Amino acid sequence: QVQLVQSGAEVKKPGASVKVSCKASGYTLNSYAMHWVRQAPGQRLEWMGWINAGRGYTKYSQKFQDRVTITRDTSASTVYMELTSLRSEDTAVYYCVRPFASSWEYLQHWGQGTLVIVSS
């Protein structure tokens, strides 16, 4: 079965960067897209971007365009999301999400989430 296992919680200082990993199993990574979605405490889901894991091209939300980079390592079946210039508002749970089989936007398989805390 499809499993997405994310890296552990992080505590970062303002201005630093964070890189969250998402290891996929149960399917071939480069056959599907992978999205990143975040949720600040008590707030809405917020879409950040996605990667075509086969071809490697990416699309990002305009809000994060200048600060986020999504990459993948197909040999390790792992997708990464790096967010730079962190500020307190970036404190959130970050999810990697694989779409439903025949689509790229129906978000079916969610990782367990990675809590990132930004605090001085």
Place this chain on the structure above:
Amino acid sequence: SSELTQDPAVSVALGHTVTITCQGDALKSSLPSWYQQKPGQAPTLVIYAKNSRPSGIPDRFSGSISGNAASLTITGAQAEDEADYYCNSRDSSGNLVVFGGGTTLTVL
């Protein structure tokens, strides 16, 4: 605009039917999906491509769309349906994804 708008909160009596709505121009050109999120858990896809249900989702969940408005209907709401519900779709460009603000459903 690529925003999706949802009512912040809705309530329903146990066993009754409730509809949660999502509005936005992006829905004119993209089929929506719906997610259920319970406290402390990752979201779960409950409806995709307007009105398809993934395996394991009860058939009391259904979706529809008319113009720029999508709806999630729960027919015979159960106590376990109490959760936050989010709609999403492609944005107007077709290349990005946008979420609605979420609706908190209370089952009375």
